[in-house]
Amino acid sequence: MNFKFAHNNFNVLDLDKSLEFYDKALGLKEVKRHSPETGEFVLVFLGDGSTPHQLELTWLRDWDRPYNLGDNEFHLAFVVDDYEAAYKKHKEMDCICYENPGMGIYFISDPDGYWLEIIPNRK
Numbered sequence: 764m765n766f767k768f769a770h771n772n773f774n775v776l777d778l779d780k781s782l783e784f785y786d787k788a789l790g791l792k793e794v795k796r797h798s799p800e801t802g803e804f805v806l807v808f809l810g811d812g813s814t815p816h817q818l819e820l821t822w823l824r825d826w827d828r829p830y831n832l833g834d835n836e837f838h839l840a841f842v843v844d845d846y847e848a849a850y851k852k853h854k855e856m857d858c859i860c861y862e863n864p865g866m867g868i869y870f871i872s873d874p875d876g877y878w879l880e881i882i883p884n885r886k
Contacts, residue, residue, distance in 0.1 A: 768816055770808060771819065772819040775820050776822075776830070778807065782807065784873050787856065788856060789811070789841060791818060807819070807822075830875060835877075838877070838878040841880065841881055853871050859871055861878070868880055
C-alpha cells in the first residue's frame with residue numbers, strides 16, 4: 764500500500780481576494796474548479812506548474828465569519844529559487860508575518876490568516 768500527497772485545503776472568506784493573493788504572492792494558478800448548481804460552495808485547486816501537489820481553496824456561501832485557525836501552528840512551505848527577490852516582493856505586499864533569520868526563512872500570511880513558509884533553495 765502506497766499513499767501519496769494529493770492536496771491541502773484552506774477555507775477562505777473571499778475567493779477572488781484569495782485567488783489574487785496566491786497568484787501574486789506565489790504564482791499559483793487555478794488548475795480546476797468545482798461548484799454545484801446550487802452554488803453552496805466553490806472548490807478551486809491551485810498548482811505551481813512544476814509539482815503535482817495542489818492547494819484547494821474552499822469557499823462556502825453561507826459562512827459569514829472568519830475561520831478559527833486556533834494557534835495557527837500549521838502551515839504550508841514553499842521553496843523559492845530567488846529568495847531575495849521573493850522577500851522583497853512580499854515586503855512590498857506587506858504580507859510577511861514572521862521572520863527567522865537564524866534559520867534563513869520567513870512566513871507570509873494570506874488574506875484569511877493562514878501562514879505560508881518561504882524557504883530558499885539550498886541545493
